[in-house]
Amino acid sequence: MQQKHQGAADLTGDASFVRIDQLTKRFDEVAAVDDVSIDIRKGDIFALLGSSGCGKSTLLRMLAGFETPTAGGIFLEGVEISQLPPYERPINMMFQSYALFPHLTVFENIAFGLKRDKMPKDQIAERVEAMLNIVQLKPYAKRKPHQLSGGQQQRVALARCLAKSPKLLLLDEPLGALDRKLREQTQFELHNIIKKVGVTCVLVTHDQEEAITMADRIAVMSNGRFLQVGQPHEIYETPNCLFVAGFIGDVNLFKGTVEVDEPDHVVIGTPECRHFVSHGITGTLDMQVSIALRPEKICLQEHEPTIEQRESAQEHGYNCARGMIDAVAYFGKFTLFHVKLDSGMVIKATRENAARHEETQLVRGQRVYAWWDGSDVVVLTN
Amino acid sequence: MIAGYIFLYLPIVTLIVFSFNDSKMVTLWGGFTFKWYGVIAHDTEVLDAFKLSLKVALMSATASVLLGTLAAFAMVRYKSFWGRTAFSAHINAPLVVPEVITGLSLLLFFVFCERLFGWPDRGILTIWAGHTSVGMAYAAVVIQSRLLEMDKSLEEAAMDLGCKPFQVFTLVTLPMIAQSLLAAWLLTFTLSLDDVVATAFLSGPGSTTLPIVILSRARLGLDPTVNAIATITVAVVSVGVFAGSLWLNRQETRRAAEQAAAYREGMQHAVAA
Numbered sequence: 001m002q003q004k005h006q007g008a009a010d011l012t013g014d015a016s017f018v019r020i021d022q023l024t025k026r027f028d029e030v031a032a033v034d035d036v037s038i039d040i041r042k043g044d045i046f047a048l049l050g051s052s053g054c055g056k057s058t059l060l061r062m063l064a065g066f067e068t069p070t071a072g073g074i075f076l077e078g079v080e081i082s083q084l085p086p087y088e089r090p091i092n093m094m095f096q097s098y099a100l101f102p103h104l105t106v107f108e109n110i111a112f113g114l115k116r117d118k119m120p121k122d123q124i125a126e127r128v129e130a131m132l133n134i135v136q137l138k139p140y141a142k143r144k145p146h147q148l149s150g151g152q153q154q155r156v157a158l159a160r161c162l163a164k165s166p167k168l169l170l171l172d173e174p175l176g177a178l179d180r181k182l183r184e185q186t187q188f189e190l191h192n193i194i195k196k197v198g199v200t201c202v203l204v205t206h207d208q209e210e211a212i213t214m215a216d217r218i219a220v221m222s223n224g225r226f227l228q229v230g231q232p233h234e235i236y237e238t239p240n241c242l243f244v245a246g247f248i249g250d251v252n253l254f255k256g257t258v259e260v261d262e263p264d265h266v267v268i269g270t271p272e273c274r275h276f277v278s279h280g281i282t283g284t285l286d287m288q289v290s291i292a293l294r295p296e297k298i299c300l301q302e303h304e305p306t307i308e309q310r311e312s313a314q315e316h317g318y319n320c321a322r323g324m325i326d327a328v329a330y331f332g333k334f335t336l337f338h339v340k341l342d343s344g345m346v347i348k349a350t351r352e353n354a355a356r357h358e359e360t361q362l363v364r365g366q367r368v369y370a371w372w373d374g375s376d377v378v379v380l381t382n
Numbered sequence: 383m384i385a386g387y388i389f390l391y392l393p394i395v396t397l398i399v400f401s402f403n404d405s406k407m408v409t410l411w412g413g414f415t416f417k418w419y420g421v422i423a424h425d426t427e428v429l430d431a432f433k434l435s436l437k438v439a440l441m442s443a444t445a446s447v448l449l450g451t452l453a454a455f456a457m458v459r460y461k462s463f464w465g466r467t468a469f470s471a472h473i474n475a476p477l478v479v480p481e482v483i484t485g486l487s488l489l490l491f492f493v494f495c496e497r498l499f500g501w502p503d504r505g506i507l508t509i510w511a512g513h514t515s516v517g518m519a520y521a522a523v524v525i526q527s528r529l530l531e532m533d534k535s536l537e538e539a540a541m542d543l544g545c546k547p548f549q550v551f552t553l554v555t556l557p558m559i560a561q562s563l564l565a566a567w568l569l570t571f572t573l574s575l576d577d578v579v580a581t582a583f584l585s586g587p588g589s590t591t592l593p594i595v596i597l598s599r600a601r602l603g604l605d606p607t608v609n610a611i612a613t614i615t616v617a618v619v620s621v622g623v624f625a626g627s628l629w630l631n632r633q634e635t636r637r638a639a640e641q642a643a644a645y646r647e648g649m650q651h652a653v654a655a
């Protein structure tokens with residue numbers, strides 16, 4: 001998977017448009033960013049995802065030039081920039097608070113950076129006009145920031161960054177200050193604008209949904225380090241550790257030991273059932289492992305799964321546990337079931353409500369079989 | 383509440399009423415007159431003192447705001463420098479040290495300097511220095527609180543958009559703190575205008591300020607001219623304060639209304655979309 005991705009990157013070129021090389025930032029001995037290396041492709045939206053205090057803002061601020069790295073380097077198109085002051089970097093940042101200048105109008109805010117570049121007046125007007133068109137705020141040019149709603153302010157902030165045609169755009173929690181209702185819509189607008197302009201972008205967020213919908217690649221951060229870097233579906237479908245599996249979306253975790261270890265499949269025994277995994281793992285017999293299984297991969301039904309239902313005949317008798325439905329929550333698009341397995345473990349399973357009354361209704365207290373495919377099982381060996 | 387108001391304002395009202403009293407006796411009403419205002423208009427002592435007061439207040443308010451701004455910046459922007467705690471204590475000291483002590487120590491200092499260098503004579507310069515040392519502390523506090531509440535990312539954004547540090551200050555920081563600079567200026571101006579204690583120590587024979595004149599005259603016995611001078615002062619100050627707060631209030635309400643309008647509009651958009 002990883003290799004295929006790299007190959008695709010080379011075709012478009014600029015695979016390491018931004019290179020972060022062993023970057024470290026310590027605040028009084030505490031490493032906020034700890035030996036991070038990454039290449040960011042030109043035109044990508046790269047998301048830094050992590051919980052509060054994991055160092056994502058610090059990393060972003062080093063890119064912008066507000067913090068000087070303790071060690072390591074930052075290269076933009078091969079040029080080392082980590083020692084340049086912010087005003088000499090071809091990089092612009094959108095702040096979480098937007099940081100619009102309250103004493104200036106929308107027009108003046110967007111023109112602010114262009115004036116610093118000594119751009120001629122008529123060109124500034126043209127450029128600002130173009131930016132206002134992109135963010136659809138043309139009628140608001142003469143307003144002051146406090147006369148705008150939150151969503152509009154956010155777009156002015158974006159326009160102000162894009163006006164200078166930066167080589168790299170930095171977004172710190174771009175939707176953090178918006179109402180929930182506005183967020184989803186704004187997410188798509190923001191994504192579309194960035195893609196239309198084609199600017200390379202590093203985005204900081206603690207919201208996994210935001211990262212998944214907006215980013216081309218995601219780095220999951222914890223304690224100043226990257227735990228996993230990959231495309232959204234890679235991070236979601238094949239997390240490489242417990243933290244990533246638990247951080248992105250819901251997950252059921254089983255603990256067990258490796259019983260059969262073949263190159264093309266393994267069997268892992270847990271108290272709930274025996275898991276047939278249809279790919280090899282880097283592990284040894286009798287090793288302790290965790291198994292991650294997404295709720296939407298689990299099927300619930302009254303009768304035992306038949307061989308025909310199975311992905312392959314080999315799996316028959318594996319990947320299946322009996323239990324009782326403990327709780328049912330209807331979410332419209334899907335229904336969430338809590339199933340108490342006979343081992344005592346409670347798992348989550350979801351079922352999409354694609355058609356009305358498509359399947360038999362499952363109710364609380366009903367005995368069911370919970371089963372899944374061997375290819376959907378993720379084995380976490382650490 | 384009402385008692386409080388009476389306690390606060392009745393003396394002032396009395397003072398104003400009696401400034402129009404056509405009788406040398408301050409406590410006896412002798413009919414309405416403007417004559418005391420005429421008298422002070424030709425009283426060179428009062429006029430000179432008034433001019434000096436204004437001059438000193440203008441100078442010390444300006445100097446206080448300049449120095450106060452620098453001090454406030456040092457305190458807010460540089461979180462750790464050698465001797466920061468001591469510096470902060472020094473800035474705030476004039477606020478808590480009794481003015482008598484400030485005045486006395488400054489007097490001793492100036493006398494000492496005069497003995498050594500033959501300079502400065504006590505007069506406008508020494509008063510100015512004294513007022514500034516107190517005013518600067520007040521100005522620093524006012525400006526510091528404004529700087530603290532200012533979103534730091536505004537300055538970062540300016541730098542991000544290409545401002546060098548000096549441009550950040552002139553283009554963003556200064557406009558942001560302008561109101562507090564004005565407030566600090568007005569505050570130190572009034573402080574200087576009615577200061578008696580420090581001034582008493584620092585003024586020389588040919589240079590007295592208006593409050594000192596009022597005080598010394600009042601001490602010689604109540605005098606209707608004093609009432610007249612005081613009434614003028616009250617009038618000037620209250621018109622100034624009233625106009626100032628009215629203007630600030632207007633700003634506030636307008637801002638709030640515009641913000642509310644923007645919010646409503648935003649909600650409509652959200653609903654429509």
Ligand SMILES: Nc1ncnc2c1ncn2[C@@H]1O[C@H](COP(=O)(O)OP(=O)(O)OP(=O)(O)O)[C@@H](O)[C@H]1O
Pocket residue numbers: 027031032050051052053054055056057058059206
């Ligand atoms: N200027 C600073 N001085 C000292 N410590 C700092 C400073 N800035 C950040 N830190 C510390 O570095 C760590 C990472 O901070 P950072 O702001 O990068 O986290 P974050 O991932 O952005 O978190 P959040 O989601 O809460 O914004 C934190 O432990 C924080 O306390």
Ligand SMILES: [Mg+2]
Pocket residue numbers: 056057058
């Ligand atoms: Mg942060």
